[in-house]
Amino acid sequence: MTPPQLLIVGSIGLDTIETPRATVERVLGGAAVFAASAACRFAAPAVVGVVGDDFPPEHGALLRGQGVDLTCVDKKPGKTFFWHGRYEEDMNNRVTLDTQLGVFGEFAPRIDPPYDRIATVFLANIHPQLQLDVLDAMRGSPLTAMDSMNYWIRTTPDLLKKVIARVSLFFVNDEEARMLTNRQSIRSAADALLSMGPEWVVIKRGDAGAGLFTRDAEFFVPAIPLRQVVDPTGAGDTFAGGMMGYLARRGGRSFAVMKQAAVAGTVMASFCVEDFSLNRLACLGKQDIVERIGRIRDLCAFDPLDF
Amino acid sequence: MTPPQLLIVGSIGLDTIETPRATVERVLGGAAVFAASAACRFAAPAVVGVVGDDFPPEHGALLRGQGVDLTCVDKKPGKTFFWHGRYEEDMNNRVTLDTQLGVFGEFAPRIDPPYDRIATVFLANIHPQLQLDVLDAMRGSPLTAMDSMNYWIRTTPDLLKKVIARVSLFFVNDEEARMLTNRQSIRSAADALLSMGPEWVVIKRGDAGAGLFTRDAEFFVPAIPLRQVVDPTGAGDTFAGGMMGYLARRGGRSFAVMKQAAVAGTVMASFCVEDFSLNRLACLGKQDIVERIGRIRDLCAFDPLDF
Numbered sequence: 353m354t355p356p357q358l359l360i361v362g363s364i365g366l367d368t369i370e371t372p373r374a375t376v377e378r379v380l381g382g383a384a385v386f387a388a389s390a391a392c393r394f395a396a397p398a399v400v401g402v403v404g405d406d407f408p409p410e411h412g413a414l415l416r417g418q419g420v421d422l423t424c425v426d427k428k429p430g431k432t433f434f435w436h437g438r439y440e441e442d443m444n445n446r447v448t449l450d451t452q453l454g455v456f457g458e459f460a461p462r463i464d465p466p467y468d469r470i471a472t473v474f475l476a477n478i479h480p481q482l483q484l485d486v487l488d489a490m491r492g493s494p495l496t497a498m499d500s501m502n503y504w505i506r507t508t509p510d511l512l513k514k515v516i517a518r519v520s521l522f523f524v525n526d527e528e529a530r531m532l533t534n535r536q537s538i539r540s541a542a543d544a545l546l547s548m549g550p551e552w553v554v555i556k557r558g559d560a561g562a563g564l565f566t567r568d569a570e571f572f573v574p575a576i577p578l579r580q581v582v583d584p585t586g587a588g589d590t591f592a593g594g595m596m597g598y599l600a601r602r603g604g605r606s607f608a609v610m611k612q613a614a615v616a617g618t619v620m621a622s623f624c625v626e627d628f629s630l631n632r633l634a635c636l637g638k639q640d641i642v643e644r645i646g647r648i649r650d651l652c653a654f655d656p657l658d659f
Numbered sequence: 660m661t662p663p664q665l666l667i668v669g670s671i672g673l674d675t676i677e678t679p680r681a682t683v684e685r686v687l688g689g690a691a692v693f694a695a696s697a698a699c700r701f702a703a704p705a706v707v708g709v710v711g712d713d714f715p716p717e718h719g720a721l722l723r724g725q726g727v728d729l730t731c732v733d734k735k736p737g738k739t740f741f742w743h744g745r746y747e748e749d750m751n752n753r754v755t756l757d758t759q760l761g762v763f764g765e766f767a768p769r770i771d772p773p774y775d776r777i778a779t780v781f782l783a784n785i786h787p788q789l790q791l792d793v794l795d796a797m798r799g800s801p802l803t804a805m806d807s808m809n810y811w812i813r814t815t816p817d818l819l820k821k822v823i824a825r826v827s828l829f830f831v832n833d834e835e836a837r838m839l840t841n842r843q844s845i846r847s848a849a850d851a852l853l854s855m856g857p858e859w860v861v862i863k864r865g866d867a868g869a870g871l872f873t874r875d876a877e878f879f880v881p882a883i884p885l886r887q888v889v890d891p892t893g894a895g896d897t898f899a900g901g902m903m904g905y906l907a908r909r910g911g912r913s914f915a916v917m918k919q920a921a922v923a924g925t926v927m928a929s930f931c932v933e934d935f936s937l938n939r940l941a942c943l944g945k946q947d948i949v950e951r952i953g954r955i956r957d958l959c960a961f962d963p964l965d966f
Contacts, residue, residue: 394966442843536749538866539884559845560867563884572881572958577846577870601966611961645964651879652959654918657952659701659908 356398356421358600359494360387360593361461361486362476364401364425365433368450369585369628372441376583379629380411382433383476383499386586387593388420389633390620391474393641394597398467400424400486404432404455414634424467428455443581444558463489470494472600475519476589477501480511487518495605497521499592505531517549520605523592525556538563539570552610554595556588564614571611574651576622576644583628587621590633594620619644663705663728665907666801667694667900668768668793669783671708671732672740675757676935678890679748686936687718689740690783690806693893694900695727696940697927698781700948701904705774707731707793711739711762721941731774735762750888751865770796777801779907782826783896784808787818794825802912804828806899812838824856827912830899832863845870846877859917861902863895871921878918881958883929883951890935894928897940901927926951 362384368377384399391397398421403412405427412422431454439446461482468491475483475498483498490496496519504512505528516522522545530536533544538555542565545553555563559581561574595617602609619641626632669691675684691706698704705728710719712734719729738761746753768789775798782790782805790805797803803826811819812835823829829852837843840851845862849872852860860872866888868881902924909916926948933939 442837444843530749536751537884537886537888540886542884543886557867560864561879561881565884570884570958571961572868572884573961574868574879574881574959577844577849577872577877577879579844579847579850581844598964598966608962612964615961616964616966649961651877652881654878654880654922654956655915657905657919657923659905659923 354396354419356467356470357395357472358391358397358596359400359463359467359470359473360384360391360397360476360596361400361474361482362387362478362589363433363456364399364403364407365435365456367585367629368434368436369583370438371443371583372439374582376628378434380414381435381586381629383586383589385415385630386589386624387474387476387596388415389418389630390590390593390617390624391597391600392418392420393594393620393636394616395600396421397597398424398470400461400463400467402426402428402455402459404428404430407432414630418634424462424464426462428458430455437585439584443584461486461489471603472596473497474592474596475499475515476592480504480508480515483515484511484518487515495520495599497523497592497596499523499588500528502528502531513548516545519550521552521554522550523554523556523588525558525588529555539565543567554614556591562591562614562618564610566607569607571607571614573614573618573648575618576647576651578622578625581625584625587625590624591617591621593617615645615648618648661703661726663774663777664702665698665704665779665781665903666707666770666774666777667691667698667704667781667783667903668707668789669694669785669896670740670763671706671710671714672742672763674892674936675741675743676890676892677745678750679746681889683935685741687721688742688893688936690893690896692722692937693896693931694781694783694903695722696725696937697897697900697924697931698904698907699725699727700901700927700943701923702907703728704900704904705731705777707768707770707774709733709735709762709766711735711737714739721937725941731769731771733769735765737762744892746891750891768793768796778910779903780804781899781903782806782822783899787811787815787822790822791818791825794822802827802906804830804899804903806830806895807835809835809838820855823852826857828859828861829857830861830863830895832865832895836862846872850874861921863898869898869921869925871917873914876914878921880921880925880955882925883954883958885929885932888932891932894932897931898924898928900924922952922955925955
């Protein structure tokens with residue numbers, strides 16, 4: 353097995369999801385799971401997480417079959433993290449009907465050697481203190497990235513800013529970016545976030561695409577216009593996972609590689625939402641990915657203007 | 660003077676606008692004005708509209724100085740259309756504080772020969788019946804485009820759909836597209852709109868860019884990420900005007916030309932919002948426009964992925 357190139361720390365869960373057209377119960381989910389399932393197309397990911405003794409063994413087998421290293425996933429007595437949500441007709445809005453933290457409530461990331469020397473680290477959305485603990489545990493100078501959510505912005509903003517100050521890349525959606533910076537212009541919000549420490553900020557805008565920002569450069573990748581979205585759960589994690597997987601593979605931090613990585617993330621997210629859980633992500637061929645990269649390139653291509 | 664290549668039918672108004680940082684009173688505005696001010700950079704526009712006897716002559720002079728033909732603008736006894744709005748801190752939301760239709764309330768588009776033979780027609784947001792009247796008045800087979808607003812979707816949906824069925828190009832924002840079609844996916848909403856008649860649909864998404872759709876092709880142009888938006892009033896009209904001006908110049912209906920036109924519209928809209936009224940649009944040089952076209956191209960450019 354390839355030695356892991358990307359460390360992903362985050363939730364592993366079971367999701368019950370209601371959409372206007374279908375309902376699925378206790379399917380495999382969690383930010384680290386979606387991220388790993390996207391990243392594994394580009395690099396070998398290892399997940400740091402925790403599951404309960406109710407976690408179906410076939411889920412672990414599915415991930416391992418995709419080349420995901422689960423050595424740092426603990427199995428604890430108790431229940432696996434469970435989330436029950438319902439999407440409105442407008443698939444952009446969702447209501448949480450139930451959340452049961454289970455063993456995830458006591459999650460303490462365990463990063464045994466040699467996993468503490470992995471060169472690329474993605475901190476999915478977890479308590480900012482745990483994100484700091486992971487950064488402290490890492491050796492060497494890894495490329496680090498983080499995601500978060502509005503809950504931590506509201507409840508632990510100072511701690512969250514400490515993490516933001518220490519990572520290379522910050523993933524955030526447009527609403528959270530405005531909430532964190534009190535600025536309305538996306539470019540201006542990106543400036544404010546960059547001034548908190550990260551070298552790069554990625555602002556996700558759902559089906560409108562994503563922007564990648566440094567202090568003096570920017571890149572925009574549109575989302576692929578899909579005729580039907582089955583389930584948007586995990587799209588943001590999949591985007592980040594695809595991007596981090598590509599960065600881990602290329603080992604680069606140049607703007608050119610960051611742009612390619614953002615395209616990789618966008619493509620993976622477009623597959624994620626086409627079915628529930630990992631149903632679509634897990635059965636992709638390389639050609640599927642290559643075809644969508646071409647679609648993104650074509651989507652924004654235009655001839656020189658004549659006037 | 661160049662014979663007009665683009666006919667623009669719509670409002671000419673005076674706007675009082677409050678933003679979090681500044682207020683301006685009774686400045687030149689109106690959909691036809693913004694559209695013409697953008698279109699004139701690519702083709703010679705003629706405006707069909709009406710003003711009251713309070714309309715300051717310097718506004719007419721400004722437009723004529725940009726090459727806008729005002730022969731079909733009537734001056735009637737009474738007040739020019741007046742709008743008073745206030746933008747929230749989030750510049751995407753605005754409140755209308757006052758609207759006085761004045762002479763615009765009795766607007767009946769007058770299209771004298773030879774203006775009825777202009778080959779490209781843009782119907783800005785006005786009562787759908789007036790849009791139909793203009794289509795009936797035109798001779799030849801012009802390329803026709805229309806804009807509208809949520810008010811007409813709510814109050815005269817059947818009449819609106821009659822206009823949509825007769826134009827080549829329909830401009831709509833994402834919220835209106837969803838309202839009109841009851842579909843959430845942008846691509847799916849575009850399909851539904853195309854099935855109503857138009858050959859092309861442009862779905863505007865504000866600072867997230869715009870999508871151009873045919874039944875089997877699509878193009879996405881991102882908005883230029885601006886650090887500060889002074890006043891978004893007229894951005895949509897400016898986008899449409901720039902796009903129609905480019906189409907009028909090129910006389911083409913190919914997808915390649917449509918894509919270039921969408922880029923032209925995006926560039927003009929990015930200038931519009933940088934100041935109130937036509938303050939920025941009226942003083943542009945060609946090099947300013949060329950520079951921003953290059954910025955849009957760079958914004959989405961990425962090297963082939965290696966994995």
